[in-house]
Each structure stands twice: as C-alpha cells, then as structure tokens.
Amino acid sequence: MATGKERQRQLAREHYERQMQRRIERQAKTKRNAVIGSTIGVVVVIGGVVAAVTLLGGNDSQPQAASSSPAAKPVDPTKVTCSYPEESKGEVKKVGVPPSKPDLSATQMTMNTSQGDIVIDLQPLKAPCTVNSFAFLASKDYFDGSSCHRLVNPDGGGLAILQCGDPLAKADGKGVKDGQGGPGYSFADENLGGMPYGRGVVAMANSGPNTNGSQFFLIFGDETKQLPPQYTPFGTVSKGIDILDKVSKGGFLADNTAPKVKVQIKDVTISGKS
Incomplete structure (x- = not known):
C-alpha cells in the first residue's frame, strides 16, 4: 500500500x-x-x-487576372497543327474555321482604318496558329466595318492599349454588346513570355487561358509592368503608331471605354513583307 x-x-x-x-x-x-x-x-x-x-472593364475578352506564366517554349512552326474548336459564347459572326496547317508566309497585316493605315509586322514563326487565324479572317472580310471599341489610357502612365477585333462593335458609346463578338471558334495561347510587352506590340485579348478568338490589342504606352505574360504577342506596329497616339490624346466617351476618336476598320489585308 x-x-x-x-x-x-x-x-x-x-x-x-x-x-x-x-x-x-x-x-x-x-x-x-x-x-x-x-x-x-x-x-x-x-x-x-x-x-x-x-x-480594366467590360465583360468581353480582355487583359484580366495577373498570374505567373511559363516562358515561351521554342516551336517548329513547320510541324505545328492548329486546332480551332467551336466557341459559341458572346455575339458570334461565323465565317468558317481556319485550316489546320498554318500559313507561314503571312508576315504583314495592314489595317486600313478611318484614321489611316496601321501596319503590323507579324510573327508567324513564333505564333503560327494566331497569325493563321488572322490570315483566314482577313480573307473572309471578317473585320470590315467593325470599330476598335475599347481604349485604356490611365492618367499618369500605366497600361495603355487600344482594343479591336470585335466584328460587331460599333464603339459609339451605345452598344452594350461591344466587346462580346467573336468568330465562333477559339484557339490556344502561343509565344507566352516570348516577346516583352511594350510600345507597338500587338497581342491577343482573352477571357482566360486558351480562349483566343478575334479580339486583340495594340499597346501605345511604355509602362506595361502590370500586364502578365498570358496574352499571345504576335506582331509589332511598324507604321501608324502616331494614329494610336492621336486616339489616346482624344480620350474616351463619358461612362464608356470607346475612344472619342473613332477608329473604324475598313479592310484588313495580309501579305508577305516586300
């Protein structure tokens, strides 16, 4: 015990x-x-x-959530097969689907606009399926009569872009559906991180990974730090950057992102550089 x-x-x-x-x-x-x-x-x-x-606004294809993306991987464009699955979201203007074999001879895009010609040197070897889509849509007069519908031009610097490519956009400050148009198909991202965003660079707008359609944006500002590498860069403005500066100075319509200086696309042609 x-x-x-x-x-x-x-x-x-x-x-x-x-x-x-x-x-x-x-x-x-x-x-x-x-x-x-x-x-x-x-x-x-x-x-x-x-x-x-x-x-940045709107419910259309647009630069949106910032996140990290892997650097672009080298591709052999001669061995690339492009895929354009059906995409029925938004306002669709169907003109068919691009061929699966990319057109690598398409090296220059000329946008004849109400403000003059904007010439873009394309990168078919870095973004073959993107350039292939533009070559196809241009051949179908897809962009004719549309207007660049969205201007981003913040005071004091920052991301400065003009967005175009909605075939149904009027950009008059009245079209609530401006920015919702597309070709009825989508395609994968390309060349992410393969070209730094900067003044004159042209890239695809999107609403998430691999949702490219026909909308694209042209950068006219120098400050692009807040733009993450998740928008396919496929060309550079070689003529007409002054047009973008003019549109920028004009500002945009009250309570709307449409530019006051209207940029209507009359015709888009694709060619090899002379």
Missing part, C-alpha cells in the same frame, strides 16, 4: 503530465491557426490583384 508521501508524489507527477499535455496542445493549435491565417492572407492578396486588374 502506498504511503501518504508516495501518493502525493504520484498526484504531483500526474498533474505535471496533464500540464505538459495541455501546453503541447496549445502550441499545436497556435501553429495551426498561424498557417490558416497565412493562407487567408494569400487569398486576400490574390483577390485584390484580380479585382484591381479586372477593373
């Missing part, structure tokens, strides 16, 4: 063990809560970035 002193020592030992167990449990709970808090913080930060970039 245990003596009184032995019983006291046993009770003291058990009390000590219970204290240590509770301490361990508190430390584990504190660590777990710290991890959960960090996760929530990351979600809030990401949400803030998405919200900030989405403020």
Whole structure:
C-alpha cells in the first residue's frame, strides 16, 4: 500500500503530465491557426490583384487576372497543327474555321482604318496558329466595318492599349454588346513570355487561358509592368503608331471605354513583307 508521501508524489507527477499535455496542445493549435491565417492572407492578396486588374472593364475578352506564366517554349512552326474548336459564347459572326496547317508566309497585316493605315509586322514563326487565324479572317472580310471599341489610357502612365477585333462593335458609346463578338471558334495561347510587352506590340485579348478568338490589342504606352505574360504577342506596329497616339490624346466617351476618336476598320489585308 502506498504511503501518504508516495501518493502525493504520484498526484504531483500526474498533474505535471496533464500540464505538459495541455501546453503541447496549445502550441499545436497556435501553429495551426498561424498557417490558416497565412493562407487567408494569400487569398486576400490574390483577390485584390484580380479585382484591381479586372477593373480594366467590360465583360468581353480582355487583359484580366495577373498570374505567373511559363516562358515561351521554342516551336517548329513547320510541324505545328492548329486546332480551332467551336466557341459559341458572346455575339458570334461565323465565317468558317481556319485550316489546320498554318500559313507561314503571312508576315504583314495592314489595317486600313478611318484614321489611316496601321501596319503590323507579324510573327508567324513564333505564333503560327494566331497569325493563321488572322490570315483566314482577313480573307473572309471578317473585320470590315467593325470599330476598335475599347481604349485604356490611365492618367499618369500605366497600361495603355487600344482594343479591336470585335466584328460587331460599333464603339459609339451605345452598344452594350461591344466587346462580346467573336468568330465562333477559339484557339490556344502561343509565344507566352516570348516577346516583352511594350510600345507597338500587338497581342491577343482573352477571357482566360486558351480562349483566343478575334479580339486583340495594340499597346501605345511604355509602362506595361502590370500586364502578365498570358496574352499571345504576335506582331509589332511598324507604321501608324502616331494614329494610336492621336486616339489616346482624344480620350474616351463619358461612362464608356470607346475612344472619342473613332477608329473604324475598313479592310484588313495580309501579305508577305516586300
């Protein structure tokens, strides 16, 4: 039988063990809560970035959520097979589907607009399926009569673009569906990270990965740090950058992103550079 002193020592030992167990449990709970808090913080930060970039406006194809993308991988354009699956979202103007074999001879695109010609040197070897789509759509007079519907020109610098390519856009400040038009098909991203965004660069607008259609944007500003590499760059303006500057200075319509200086596309031609 245990003596009184032995019983006291046993009770003291058990009390000590219970204290240590509770301490361990508190430390584990504190660590777990710290991890959960960090996760929530990351979600809030990401949400803030998405919200900030989405403020560029509209429900059309557009530069949107900032995220990291892998650098462009070298491709052999002669071995590329292009795929253009059906896409029925938005306002569709169907003229058929481009051929699966890309047209690598298409090296220059001329947009004859109401403000003059804008000439774009294309990159068929870096973005073969993108250039192939433009060559096809131009041959079908797809862009004729459409207007560049969206101007982004923030005060004090920042992302500065003119967005075009919606075949049904009127850009008069009244068309609520401006920016929702497409060719009825989509295609995959190309050349991501393969060409730095900068003044004169032309890239595809999209509403997420691999959702390219016919809308594209022309960059006329120098500050492009907030634009992540997730929009296919496929060419550079070689003539007509002054037109973009003129449109920029004109500003946009009140309560709308349509430019005051209207840019209507009369015709688009694709050719080899002379």
